[in-house]
Amino acid sequence: MITFKLNGKTVQGEEGQYILQVAEKYGVDIPTLCNHKALEPAGMCRVCTVEVFDGRRTRFVTSCNYPIWEGMEVNTETELVREGRKLIVELLLARCPEVPAIQKLAKKYGITEIRFHKEADTCILCGLCTRVCEKMGARAISLTGRGVDMKVDTPYHLNTDACFGCGACASLCPTGHITLEKINREFTTRTLQLIPSEYDMGLRGRKPIYVPYAQAVPNIPAIDRDVCMHFKAGGCQICKEFCGVNAIDHSMQDEFIELEVGAIVLAPGFKPYDPSRLDFYGYHRLPNVVTSMQYERILSASGPFGGHLVRPSDHKEPKKIAWFQCVGSRDQNRCKNSYCSSVCCMYAIKEAVISKEHAGKDLDCAIFFMDMRTPGKEFEKFYNDARDRHGVRFIRSRVHTVDPAPDGHSLAIRYVMENGETVSEIFDMIVLSIGLETPPEMIELAGRLGVELTPGNFCRTDAFHPVNTSKEGVFVCGAFQGPKDIPQSVIDASAAAAAAQELLAGARGTMARTKEVVPEINIAGERPRIGVFVCKCGTNIAGVVDVPAVRDYAAGLPYVEYAADNLYTCSQDTQETMTQIIREKNLNRVVVAACTPKTHEPLFQETLINAGLNKYLFEMTNIRNQDSWVHKNNPRLATDKAKDLVRMAVAKVALMEPLKEIELPVNHTTMVIGGGISGMAAAKSFALQGFETHLVEKSDRLGGQALNLYHTATGEGVQEKLCEMIKSVESDKKIHLHLNTTITAVEGFVGNFKTTLSSNGNQEVLEHGAVILATGAAPYVPDEYAYGKDPRILTSLELDKKFIANDPMICNLKSAIFIQCVGSREPQRPYCSRVCCTHSIENALELKKRNPDMNIYILYRDIRTYGEKEYLYKQAREKGVIFIRYSVDNKPRLEIRKEGLAVTVTDHVLGRPIEILTDLVTLATAVVPYKDEALANFFKVSMNDDGFFIEKHAKLGPSEFSTDGVYLCGMAHYPKPIDESIAQAKAAVSRAVTLLSKASIFSSGTIAQVDPTKCAGCGVCVAICPFSAPSIIDKGRFAGKAEINPVLCKGCGLCEASCRSGAIHLKGFDTDQIFSQIFELNAAM
């Protein structure tokens, strides 16, 4: 340590430091133009000149490169220093009168006129650029020439390949003399360009060292070797110098790791289609034509425009936006993707609705589409709302050319309306709804793995094994199996896990390691001894909040025995230190002031457990996300806020008690309700994984609706496969069949259900740990199109039955008509039944196969052959099936005549009614849920307006209910084909096995508890709890009082807030604890 005087105050610095560095540490401002932390100082600009007194005489030195020594006296603001500095700045201003940085400095020193000859330069010869270029290892530029001719230049004033175009010189230049354009023009022979940010879809640049996106796991920066200057030129390594924990090692090599595994799941996802291959859309050429993925980033708060909806070219708010559907999908002429990408219709509607929410309802959003495909759960409702409530325009037309509008920013398009009229319109922005593709590297990997692909380069699977690839032991999920949305991908993911578990059930738990349990210290009767750990989070917190001040403040709070600050409280070594300190100082309560408890509370609780403390003797307070990050321009008040938050947390933690987590055994028997394809698939998967399973079916046979199905969309015969499946279920010793059986009562909760079955008047009570509801759905029985009045009018399933029975009637037909959306997408049943378009087309093809000369018409509203089912649609058109679109307010009319069935429909091309005489009409009827209220009540699950069960989370929890231990699959969730039903059955099993693989479960400690001596037994808690946790005790000492089942309690506190007698305590958030926080506001308020 070197001690010296700075402006009269005694200060300290390290040996080898320069005056400027020490001054900065003590908050003494010295101006400088040529200094940068990453570079050795050079004393070029002279603006940092200060006065040094060595005991005998005073000297003027440049503070940036003058080393400190013991006993020196430095003055930074004497009259002489100011005069000298003013002269230097005036000279710089004379040289560069137009440079804002110099003008600002001149203003600070009160320079109003320039007494010297003015020049028009912009370079002050500070040498930052040449020094950083040398540091990079490039050495492309240097200060050339002498005296007045000195300038920054490349050797011989020629563009050189020594310049990599890294842009370091431009980023450090204080005057703006060096720009990216200048580098391109004068320095480099290479093409200089921004490194496009993959996350922001190239809408902005990123650094060579970067975190791919804010939510990346692990959230650790990576170095992109292809663009990092160290790997290109050998220099730089500035990141290494600046990293406070020495984490950067440029010499690290790629490692090859060999793993022995029993199964592989392929989940490589998709690549968005690149529309620059379609030049007529002008993508890349016209900046305001963006892809839907780029548009997602534009809408995002973390995106390139901070969530403000503006167009890229001039950052103006658009007034009119158009979406073009099917870009890179359903197109075999201009790209090879003839499949439907399944997700684009829905995301375009979503983007349009969000845009209107962002920009107000005056924003004009128009979606240009071929068929609107919204066959997912609650999707049709969203589509209807977008059109009717939000005013999104839906235009059935394919736009083929985009031209720049005269203003140079907007885009002109021409399109043909359905009535043949040509319309010209100008939009401010165009979003291309791009499709999904399998990336080429995945096609190559599939080849190496020996996994077969479909014509669209997706992984080949069959309907009865939706997650099995052609290679045994290799499973697939997500968009590699076929283009699909999040819910379906999540279902697939769980299903693939279940399929792998079926294979590896015997090995479950064999590689698990047991954790050493540290005995818990009994702290009963001890006064609180609190430890406070304040985190700097690198500079994330310490850059704004004065962390040492918060630490010192915490040390003076009541009961605080220890307070410290840490660079990173969450790091492994700090965790170990914390454990040690807790033990050494006998701490019995801990407060961590750091980031958010939502991500880091479990980590610190683990540390408490390791130190022998109950994990609930802990409180975390958020001084990063809710303080330093949001108040970065207000460090003083942010520090005050941090102190308040710490004080409040200390007050609360002092009142924390050790809490118990109650252990409950899990019954490993399972129950599946519903013996259709989904139920059987679920039961079979349970059995294969070793769980005893009760399969309950209300009818007298297994098979459900599949008994009526002829073919799957991929042409497999259903009956044969179904037979095999039924046999395999019936012969499985672990599956206990209960036919002709209904449920009459359910008691218990997760891990411990008691279900009463009733069969032919006999009652039986079964105990099980989990249950899957696979109750399916039924076909709608139509009351229109003269159904039931003529044997030639059938439903889709009835036609299937005729195929199965090989009915001679269908061989003698001359023509057939299919009418779609019978009972679906109508006011009384607004959802789309998902399966009917594919089903009718498949049956049309079957009829064509049996009699190629037959005339077949499909009357439809939108053809929804999503994914690779689109091939069937294409094939049907090729085979001559005629598709006629009708609208819901002008439905086809049917008349029974002697000579045949006369169907009248308004042709969408001719715009006129046409009459078709036919021998057969097939009605594609809706799939209708059973709406089993009793069953829903038994398991405390709910149904949506349409009568389908409501899953835990539409996207992330599609195969489970909010009620723990109850799972969901098949058509009871939503109409779906066989492959999706089986996938969801396996997914439900997979979710259930996460519970069943445990011997016991633990309740949370932060739950409500009743003090029976205070309880009045009013029953409000019983009525109010959404989880049915409280109940009234029926016998014993406290009969008539309430008690709360700790397993069912989710700790929401609703009961405590509504308890009139104050008998309920919510552990961890008790009334006195929250009051203690409120009372500590005092100092703050």
Add this chain to the structure above:
Amino acid sequence: MAENEPKILSFLCNWCSYGAADLAGVSRMEYPPNIRVIRIPCTGRMNPKFILAGLRQGADAVWVSG
């Protein structure tokens, strides 16, 4: 804090608003520092007495969000 800035005590639900406040930080949004957050497990936990106590302690406003 400027003299006329209201002092706000907020009760945020752990599952939504508290997470949203975290996200505001992640997104580097800025808002005035005159707010103190108490995390609660659910707005169902709110007791009217908490609001009264907050006002009595000198808060100008109490914000419950969930």
